[in-house]
Amino acid sequence: MSTFYEYFGAPGDQAAASAFAEGPDEAGFDMLRFKTIDPAVLLGQAVALLIREPVSRVTGHPRFVHLVTSPEAESTWIVTLPDELRDALADAPPARLAEISVPWSQAEEFYGHADPGHLADLLDELAALAGRARSHDHGLYCRMAL
Template sequence: MGNLYDYFSAPDDPAALTAFDEGAEAAGFPVLPVKGIDPYVELGQAESLLTGTPYEDITPLPRFNRLLSSPEDDSRWLVTLTDELRDALVAARPGGFATVAESWSHIEEFGGNARPEDLADFLGGLADLAEEAASRSEPHRLYCLMSL
């Protein structure tokens, strides 16, 4: 069946944890559900392309996939996404995501099965979340709730 990912924005980490208990949509957060685009390797590669930062320099960032939920949970996890990704999504908005999606579609983890158009649509949806999050008087942050 595959993993399910709910990307969402929340004001802070404690608020995001309510999404772990209730579900992001039930907690009142804007949600982008997707199947098959994990926040670590696959979205990390997109972040690298969007920011021009090598992947190996992104993974040590303090908010890169930091686990907020309990490590004992074996079928659901809540992780943070970086503010750099949020800001890069917003900055890339005027030109769209076609070029990034084309390069991103060729990463090994997609196994040749990712269509650039679908990836561009996903990035556009994630950019909608990022734009809403960044436009608040106190900017919200991005998160991912993963379920098996």
């Protein structure tokens, strides 16, 4: 069974939660879908590399992967990502994203199968999404669906 990660911008937690059933694109939110970049581990690692801080600083933020939908849901969840994470991505120059994609590609969760160039492209897409979310004063969210 595969998990899909849909990153999207929304004006607040309640609006983000409205994308629970149908998904962010059907709810009209700007979104990206990935099959491998989970918010809790891999995105946290990438942002830690980006801001040159320990992973614990990123993952210790109270809004890092904070659940906004029911904890009883068994196959779909929506979580928050802190505005600081959104802003770090939005402000990152493409050269810096390419630079961090090399050590990030060596994360054990990629099982040795990550291409730094592909990861740099994914980070560029996430950075653009983060920039668009910030320009609308929206937060960044992730919908995870099995």
